[in-house]
Amino acid sequence: MSLETKLVVSSIALLAVVSTVIATVTTLFFNAFLTDRLDLQVYSAAHRSARTAGPSNPPPEAREVTFLLTPGQAMETFGARVRLGVIQRAAVLTDPGTVQDVPAPPAVATVTGEPVTVNLGPLGDYRMVGAQTRTGDTLVVGLPLTGMRTTLTRLIVVEAAVTLAGVALMAIACTLLVRHAVRPLGRLAATATRVSELPLATGDAVRLSRVPEVDTDPRTEVGQVGGALNRMLGHVETAFAVRRESETRLRQFIADASHELRTPLASIVGYAQLTQRSGEPHGPQTAHALGRIGSEAGRMTTLVEDLLLLARLDAGRPLDRLELDLSPIVVNAISDAYAAAPRHRWLVSLPDQPALVVGDADRLHQVVTNLLANARTHTPPGTTVTTTVLMTADQVSVRVADDGPGIPAHLLPHVFGRFARGDGSRSRLAGGSGLGLAIVSAVAAAHDGRVEVTSTPGDTVFTLHLPASREQGLSGESGASREQVPSGEGGASGGHEPGRGQGITGGSQETGR
Numbered sequence: 001m002s003l004e005t006k007l008v009v010s011s012i013a014l015l016a017v018v019s020t021v022i023a024t025v026t027t028l029f030f031n032a033f034l035t036d037r038l039d040l041q042v043y044s045a046a047h048r049s050a051r052t053a054g055p056s057n058p059p060p061e062a063r064e065v066t067f068l069l070t071p072g073q074a075m076e077t078f079g080a081r082v083r084l085g086v087i088q089r090a091a092v093l094t095d096p097g098t099v100q101d102v103p104a105p106p107a108v109a110t111v112t113g114e115p116v117t118v119n120l121g122p123l124g125d126y127r128m129v130g131a132q133t134r135t136g137d138t139l140v141v142g143l144p145l146t147g148m149r150t151t152l153t154r155l156i157v158v159e160a161a162v163t164l165a166g167v168a169l170m171a172i173a174c175t176l177l178v179r180h181a182v183r184p185l186g187r188l189a190a191t192a193t194r195v196s197e198l199p200l201a202t203g204d205a206v207r208l209s210r211v212p213e214v215d216t217d218p219r220t221e222v223g224q225v226g227g228a229l230n231r232m233l234g235h236v237e238t239a240f241a242v243r244r245e246s247e248t249r250l251r252q253f254i255a256d257a258s259h260e261l262r263t264p265l266a267s268i269v270g271y272a273q274l275t276q277r278s279g280e281p282h283g284p285q286t287a288h289a290l291g292r293i294g295s296e297a298g299r300m301t302t303l304v305e306d307l308l309l310l311a312r313l314d315a316g317r318p319l320d321r322l323e324l325d326l327s328p329i330v331v332n333a334i335s336d337a338y339a340a341a342p343r344h345r346w347l348v349s350l351p352d353q354p355a356l357v358v359g360d361a362d363r364l365h366q367v368v369t370n371l372l373a374n375a376r377t378h379t380p381p382g383t384t385v386t387t388t389v390l391m392t393a394d395q396v397s398v399r400v401a402d403d404g405p406g407i408p409a410h411l412l413p414h415v416f417g418r419f420a421r422g423d424g425s426r427s428r429l430a431g432g433s434g435l436g437l438a439i440v441s442a443v444a445a446a447h448d449g450r451v452e453v454t455s456t457p458g459d460t461v462f463t464l465h466l467p468a469s470r471e472q473g474l475s476g477e478s479g480a481s482r483e484q485v486p487s488g489e490g491g492a493s494g495g496h497e498p499g500r501g502q503g504i505t506g507g508s509q510e511t512g513r
Contacts (some may be wrong), residue, residue: 003173004182011174016167023159030155034148035127039115041074042129046141048072049079050131067139070091077143078102078126087468088137092123111140118142184215184222188229188446195233201238208233261300268297319360319446323469326355326396329365330389337372341383349388355396356469359447365467367443370436371400371462379404398464407455415453416441440464 001009067416068079073093080090090104107118111130119125128142194209211230216225272294275282282290327350338346357364375385381403390397407415416437437451440462444451449466489492 003185004178007178007182008171008174011178012167012171015170016163019163019166023163024158026159027152027156031148031152034151038127038143038148039129041126042115042141042143045073045077045143046129046131046139049139049141050133065089065099067141068099069097074142076123078120078123078140078144080104080108080139080140080464082111082130082138083136085109090140099396108140111138117145161304178215184226184372188210188222188226189213191229207239245390264367265297265301269294269301272297281451319363319443321358322361323356323358324361324364326364326398326466327351327389329361330387330398333365333368333372334387337376337385340373341376341381344376344379345382345384346387347384349386349497351391353391355371355391357396357447357466358469359466361444363443364447367440367464368398368400370440371398371464374436374462375400375402375404375460378407394468396466398466399461400463401459401461403458404460406457406460407453412453412455416451 001435035427046233048070052067052070065079067089075093075095077093078090079093079099081088087104087106089101090108091099091101094100102120102123102333105118105120108128111128113130115127115129117125118128125145126142127145128140130138130140188211191209191211198208211226211231215222215226216230218227272290276290276294278288300460319384330348330350333499334348334405337344358377370389372385375383379385383402385400385402388399388401390399440451444464445468447466449464451465452463
């Protein structure tokens with residue numbers, strides 16, 4: 001239960017218990033009071049009867065109950081004459097001057113000078129007391145308990161009604177008061193909720209909400225919590241500002257370093273190629289060294305270009321925003337992949353309609369190329385790699401699946417991280433620099449899309465999701481696709497539509513799984 005509910009329920013329960021205890025004590029006290037008063041009335045009736053009772057020696061008078069006709073006796077007064085432990089006669093005063101004989105239980109004969117309660121059957125319970133006459137007989141006089149019990153019943157009904165009304169009013173008043181008292185806690189919770197919904201992980205500049213000043217009064221407990229929360233949010237905001245400044249400097253450094261390294265790397269490659277083409281005789285070791293210099297300089301150039309691209313994406317540099325069809329891009333990337341790995345089996349499935357998105361053609365081509373290169377690099381020859389373009393009314397997806405060995409479970413949560421590689425030795429034979437999938441994720445995010453991966457041995461699937469263009473959304477959902485056309489051993493598929501832009505591009509990017 002919420003704090004408000006707990007407080008209201010606790011208050012109502014406490015009031016109900018206290019009211020019940022008060023009502024019970026009042027009822028018991030009032031019952032004792034009424035019983036004492038009735039006993040006094042019974043004593044008075046018995047004494048009047050004893051003073052006015054006639055002698056019982058003559059036989060006709062041995063059974064008389066004329067003492068019930070004594071002035072001052074109340075209606076329904078019970079009277080019995082007991083002689084030597086035997087009830088001579090028992091009657092009830094019905095009307096003024098009239099008595100009616102009634103059966104009397106044996107308990108009446110045992111009544112003494114102390115008031116006792118005796119049940120007279122249909123007449124109900126009577127409070128009785130005995131009084132001795134001058135002749136030695138015992139006159140038992142009693143008054144009914146009906147009136148007293150009726151009064152008690154009315155009292156209990158009134159107490160119950162008052163208790164219920166008090167509990168109901170208390171519930172309403174307590175709800176309003178508690179709701180007003182915990183309202184500042186609600187404002188604190190709302191502030192914390194707004195902060196928790198901010199995109200703090202992106203590293204962008206954000207202004208954290210603060211608790212209103214009215215809820216930061218240090219004289220109250222809620223104000224102390226509100227003040228502490230504001231101080232904590234201030235520390236968090238300062239920490240984010242410091243981190244953001246540090247990341248900005250780091251991104252700027254990477255961008256500047258990558259930019260500055262491009263020129264010397266281009267010079268190294270150029271001089272290596274110039275030396276190789278000079279026509280001057282070189283020894284085998286020199287020729288090999290020049291070849292390795294050119295190869296490693298090219299690899300270094302690719303790494304620098306990837307770092308520069310990531311730095312620009314992190315800095316929020318805008319990309320080209322043109323409407324384009326993903327199908328030709330996928331076909332060209334598969335052609336590059338086949339040229340790089342002819343011993344893999346490449347399959348493609350394209351939709352009948354253009355898969356229109358808005359984005360940067362070069363960057364999207366690099367994304368698809370990196371996904372295919374990742375599958376090519378980390379699967380053995382003969383692996384089947386299937387690329388499928390899927391379309392819905394508001395989304396275009398590129399699905400790259402392979403039946404290779406899969407991604408290790410410990411690496412799967414970090415596969416899109418930078419320099420994430422499955423080979424702990426970081427050998428060049430096991431893959432690239434480890435930036436390929438990081439570029440895929442960054443470019444997808446820059447296009448307001450996302451990339452996902454699932455992997456089990458024999459089934460690894462990378463799926464790129466991009467928002468469809470407005471024209472694609474208006475054309476409706478299209479799930480139709482042409483049948484996959486498997487390549488022969490070492491052949492590429494031909495499942496694309498003629499004239500849709502198949503071509504051969506440059507070499508594919510290396511990635512690290």
